[in-house]
Amino acid sequence: MEETTRIFGIRTVIEAIESGKDIEKVFIQKGLSGHLFQELNRHLKQANINVSYVPVEKLNKLSKGNHQGVVANISPISFISLEKLVEDSQKSDRTPLFILLDGLTDVRNFGAIIRTAECCGVTGIIIQEKGSAPINADTVKTSAGAVFNIPICKVNHIKDAVFHLQTYNVKLVAATEKTDDVIYDLDLKQPIAIIMGDEAKGVSNSILKSVDYRAKLPMLGTIASLNVSVACGAFLYEAVRQRL
Structure with a gap:
């Protein structure tokens, strides 16, 4: 490895x-x-x-x-530019499905998200240059090697990616508890980018103001939130379910 x-x-x-x-x-x-x-x-x-x-x-x-x-x-991988990532997605037969990580710093959560994203056929993962979890040995191990099989892009700020994707008619969905809408009510068959925040603060307010949709998972227990990698997996597999 x-x-x-x-x-x-x-x-x-x-x-x-x-x-x-x-x-x-x-x-x-x-x-x-x-x-x-x-x-x-x-x-x-x-x-x-x-x-x-x-x-x-x-x-x-x-x-x-x-x-x-x-x-x-x-880094053990080479990063792809945002422009090339989006251009390649336009040439693909698959409907684009991106993940944006806003402030995620835990390398094991990052690796777990990469692994699930690869299994779900995600088009690419977009992270921020500074303040994001690095791709190191722990990330590689937790991803089970999936990090080598999925395009990953770095941008100066996540908001740059939000605006760029919107110019290509990609709809931005923020995973947040600050909404009454659940993920199952959204149309995820269209070009979509799912934004996940960090464990403590979630998606930043500045990003929440820029997205097309906000969505959450229904919580039926007494614990208020899920681990971010688990939540991301639930969002992704709802997109997969709708697209099958």
């Missing part, structure tokens, strides 16, 4: 960025300075790469080599 590749050294990380590698995150030693560091910092900002400034002890644990104050995780 492929896992996240870890590289270290300022020049090595710069070369990885310049070669177009999909870098998940860069860890930089606090207080690092110098000409080469400034060059690295410029590349990081231009590529909009997630950065954490950490004590040297953290870097020593991440790498046993001469890390020079910089360690980076490279």
Whole structure:
């Protein structure tokens, strides 16, 4: 099974960025300075790469080599652009079915969603550049390898994807308890993108204002909510049921 590749050294990380590698995150030693560091910092900002400034002890644990104050995780997959993802969906015989993840940070939930999405024939998964769960060894393992079989796209902000999909007449459905409508009452046979939020806050209010539909699952027990990966599975299989 492929896992996240870890590289270290300022020049090595710069070369990885310049070669177009999909870098998940860069860890930089606090207080690092110098000409080469400034060059690295410029590349990081231009590529909009997630950065954490950490004590040297953290870097020593991440790498046993001469890390020079910089360690980076490279994703085990290559991401697809939003434009190509949507264009490819227009050429397919299948009605588009997308998943957008708004602020989901748990890698195991992410992996479980990827696995279910692949089983349901989802067109692609869209996540946000920053603040989203990374695709690392835990994600790969939980997805049972499905991460290698489904297109995944990163955008600057989920709202960018919402507006772009709407221009292609894809209807956006937010999974939220802030509605009286249940998922079973919606027409999911049309081109659909389902938006799932994080465990604590759900789909953000700014996104809720932009969607076409809000929907929830009926809750008959005393617990107020489902695990996000389970809820996503229920939404997806209702779409599959309607489309069969």
